[in-house]
């Protein structure tokens with residue numbers, strides 16, 4: 005019976021590890037950088053959309069000269085993601101086209117490379133994209 | 137018979153020659169499957185994979201489309217299972233990874249001496265039907281398809297349940313009375329083109345030991361755990377394709393044979409381990425749950441359902457999603473089927489002129505005719521997900537391997553569709569037409585075998601034919617609605 009106890013202990017240990025363990029694929033963020041995302045049309049519908057991202061630095065000033073990439077995904081498994089590269093249209097303001105290929109819940113991963121080389125990734129949820 | 141002779145019989149079983157209609161005689165696959173440990177190998181392989189999926193689900197990316205747990209469970213498992221049932225048989229149960237914890241539980245239970253028989257009240261499909269209903273509601277409420285973490289815990293819970301149930305109960309208690317996946321497979325395998333069955337009836341008639349059910353004392357191979365005695369086994373219901381009977385039979389008289397799909401539903405014999413279909417409310421209820429769920433599960437992902445949910449929530453002044461879900465599922469699972477089946481049966485009985493037949497009997501007899509259409513709807517739905525997203529497993533696996541330190545190249549995120557988008561609708565249509573064709577033939581055959589007189593049979597069949605067509609239209613309506621895959625984003629950790 006001692007062996008059973010030990011077994012339980014091991015199982016418990018593994019479970020604890022799994023529950024508390026670090027997750028891979030966690031987005032890396034720099035919290036001081038401000039990121040504002042808006043989509044037109046608003047509310048978003050299926051089909052082509054334009055995504056505008058405003059970046060601000062630690063002092064709240066527009067952050068120019070960054071490289072901004074987008075990845076759009078659905079909240080459920082089995083859909084191909086859509087990628088897009090943003091262009092700076094004004095200092096600190098970046099615009100990218102993105103195509104919502106199906107109605108439902110989406111999220112956009114914004115990957116930013118700052119002029120100084122630091123990188124950050126942030127997830128913005130876009131729930132309820134309506135079917136046109 | 138002296139023991140020497142018996143051993144001889146066991147050592148040199150009559151080798152059955154190649155027959156196209158018997159998969160166990162095919163080259164390569166035949167010898168592999170006839171090897172007693174082939175199933176262990178398949179189970180171990182799937183167990184290993186499941187372990188990887190659970191690991192990724194618990195510690196991997198929180199985003200469902202990037203996690204192996206969600207992609208494998210909701211895109212691949214479901215799609216491949218229905219396709220396998222359509223073209224082959226109950227292949228999942230054959231290779232089921234949950235068999236290993238079951239065996240562990242059995243071993244533990246025997247060691248601790250706690251194994252008993254399943255109580256009589258539980259020796260039916262009611263519990264399994266209830267579990268399925270609970271599962272389908274949870275699926276919508278917790279948006280399981282969007283949560284790798286919950287998906288992984290479901291897998292873990294499944295393992296533990298299989299183990300615990302078989303620690304305390306003898307036989308294949310879990311498979312026969314509990315396992316929701318198994319019940320789905322049993323339901324689907326009624327439509328399959330193959331069956332594990334006796335090769336030559338005379339050999340069975342002459343057999344004294346009946347090892348296929350009693351177990352083979354020479355080799356220690358157990359007989360059928362699901363109490364399907366081959367001589368009286370008819371069809372695929374409750375058969376896990378485990379091949380225990382094949383290994384047990386000392387005369388090599390059981391094969392995995394090609395058959396006419398659905399034919400087993402046309403007759404209503406007393407089946408080993410099951411009895412007559414038409415005498416079992418529990419089995420009928422299980423079929424109703426699975427047929428209805430095919431519709432509700434597909435209905436759950438189209439645009440109108442959200443408007444409906446909103447309307448119900450407003451009406452009830454509810455802030456949570458649960459009340460509206462319970463209303464939709466309550467109506468869908470209970471009220472609509474009860475009324476529809478009662479009305480159709482009543483009309484059928486009226487037209488057949490057999491007014492003394494109990495209405496319940498008519499319900500139980502003809503509900504099985506709707507199985508093919510229900511299966512067709514499952515096929516259309518799950519094949520859709522598989523065919524649109526099947527290849528996403530490649531980049532997701534690549535990214536998993538990269539993250540655990542095995543370089544697998546740049547993930548090919550552009551991969552997704554298995555077939556061109558233009559094929560999807562035609563394929564779904566074919567599945568639905570196959571289903572409706574199967575249902576019409578089955579309904580008519582049930583009537584013919586029941587009423588003998590063709591005119592009476594035809595009249596009894598008409599209401600069921602109308603119901604089948606209406607159900608087909610409902611399936612098409614759902615399919616033509618815009619898809620909207622919603623759910624709360626990223627619950628879990």
Ligand code: SF4
Nearest residue numbers: 229232234311315318
């Ligand atoms: S019934 Fe369930 S546990 Fe049994 S073999 Fe099938 S899937 Fe596995």
Ligand code: SF4
Nearest residue numbers: 360375376378379381
């Ligand atoms: S032993 Fe029973 S469940 Fe297994 S294949 Fe034979 S009949 Fe089917």
Ligand SMILES: [Cu+2]
Nearest residue numbers: 434437517521
């Ligand atoms: Cu779906």
